[in-house]
Amino acid sequence: MNRTQQLTFSSTQAFSETKKLLIEDLIEAFAAADIPLEKVNSLLPFFKKHIKNGGSIPQAPTFRQVYLPNVFNKQYQLLKSFFDSKPVAIIMDETTDDCSRSVVNTIFCYRNKIKLVSVDFLERVNNTTIRQVLMTTLTHFNIPFNLPRLFLSDSAVYMKKCYREILSPLMPNLIHAPCCAHILNLIGDTWRTLPQFRILKDFLDKVKEIFVSSPARRGRYITHLKMHGILSPCKIPLYNKTRWNSWFQMKIKKPVIPFAELQLQQLTAYIETYRNSNDFGPSLENLIIQHRFNTHEIYSVFRMAFEVAYDKFTAHIPNHPARSLFFSCQAFDPKFIHFEDALRKNIRQYNAVKEFENPSDELLREWGIYCGLNNELIGEVELDKYWLNKATQLPILSNLALDYIWLPISSCTVERSFSMYNSLLDSDRQNLSLDSLKRLSMLYFNGV
Incomplete structure (x- = not known):
């Protein structure tokens, strides 16, 4: 040459x-x-x-066809490197797409990182095929079976069976957490289907019918609100029974699980209080008087509404498989520990955190220091920043806290991944290959 x-x-x-x-x-x-x-x-x-x-x-x-595979492979290698040997939380769910395919998405969560790591197309979805998908994915990411901490799914029978009969024996540290958002939606749905509230449901249907399909009508309504003193009108909250996720969006990325137990306790007290109550607050009473309704009839309807909600609540919440984990994760909230209750400082009561079952001497030493830091808490505490700042003083406890406080309690992220997947399947793109669908879904959800 x-x-x-x-x-x-x-x-x-x-x-x-x-x-x-x-x-x-x-x-x-x-x-x-x-x-x-x-x-x-x-x-x-x-x-x-x-x-x-x-x-x-x-x-x-x-x-x-030519360039996407290489981009995907580079990003996939970065994912594998990040999650390698990490104590991940696992979120799995299944949907049927517009082409009648069963799609299973698997998401890994580690600290504040949430990534779609697998998109699988299955001919049959059952406890065995879910297990096969998860085992393969964990192997690809070099995650030993004793490391995953949480398996989060919906309450489908095959998901429960997969955990009970297959995952639990293989993964000794794994806790199953049926999605709390799904459960809260089931509880709230008892009111939507209550016959006595039918008129309200019909009213919301009409509001939706009037405004959703007419941007001009929405604009006139906003103008009307502004003319009557509402300077920053919000969108009308239209319900959608098939998309509970739109009602359960975490707009701020902050740890949630340390506060889950307190929220469930407050919800328990709220529902139990109004099951047999004769007082639903002055606002409702004033409305009843203003419109000359029958107080006894109105209150009996509300008691019935709380009773059916309570029945659904007791079927799911008191024996929720992750309830002990919710309780134990409170230990990583310094305001909870430093509340005027010495019993809260007993580390062994938080034994759903596996490392607290038989703590090392060094961990016990750090726990003692942590329990003595009463005077430094002023105002609101951002848990992630708090524990990052404790990395030098309390290295073992800080590392544990950062692993646990970011554990998810809902499957909102996997619902969002399905929404993104379906957006790839509009009428112009339904001929995408399965490989392209998988690659695009993961790249777009993960934001590269």
């Missing part, structure tokens, strides 16, 4: 590498911005005009 040929070859190779890097970076940028790859087709004239060699950028099908 002469010098001219060598230069031509080197130049061609350099151009090819530059083009490859540009397209792969573009795929990552689209995924991070949640822009469908198909949109690149509309941008091709812009690229050709304003980017050097922009005319070489191909259309979306070539993106998916």
Whole structure:
């Protein structure tokens, strides 16, 4: 090969590498911005005009077939490296997509990182196939079976059976947590289906019918509200019985599990109080008087509503499989520990935290220091920052706390992953290959 040929070859190779890097970076940028790859087709004239060699950028099908696999493989290796040998929490759920395929998504949570790590298409969904998916995924990520702490799912029979008969014997530290958001939705749904509240349900249906399909009508309604003194009107809260997740969004990423037990105790007291109450507060009483309703009839309806909610509540909450974990995770809330109750400082009562069952001498020493830090708590405590700041003073306890305080209590994230998956399956893209669907789902959910 002469010098001219060598230069031509080197130049061609350099151009090819530059083009490859540009397209792969573009795929990552689209995924991070949640822009469908198909949109690149509309941008091709812009690229050709304003980017050097922009005319070489191909259309979306070539993106998916030629360049997407390499982008996905790089990101997948980063996921494997991050979760390698970590005590993850596992969230799994199944849905049926618009093409009638059964799709199982698996999410790993470790501290404040939540990532979709597997998308599987199954012919049958049962306890055995769920086990196969999970075992394969854990093996791929080099996570020993004794490390996972939490298995979070819905309350489907096959999920419970999978945990009881297969996962629990294999994973001694694993606790099953049926999704709390699902359960709270079941409790709330007792009111939606209560015959005495039928008129309210019909009213909400009509409101939805009036406003959802008419942006102009919504605009006039907002103008009306502003004219009557409501300067920042909120959206009308329309219920959707098939999408409970829209009612249970965590807008601020903060640890939740240390506060779950207290919230459940307060909910218990609230429901039990009003089951047999003759006093539902002055607001309701004033309305009854104002509209000359029959107080006895109205109160009997409300007592009935609380009674049916209580029946559903007692079927799920008191014996929730993760209730002991909820109680134990309170130990990582310094305000709970430093409350004026010496009994709260007994480390062994929090034994759902496995490391507290038989604590080492060094852990006991750190626990003693932690329990004595009464005077430094002023105002609200952000648990993640609190424990990060304790990494030097309490290294063992801080590390444990950061592992446990981020454990999830709901499967909202997996519901969101299905929403993102379904957005890939609009009418123009239902011919995507299963490999492309898996890669795109994971890249877009994880934000690259």
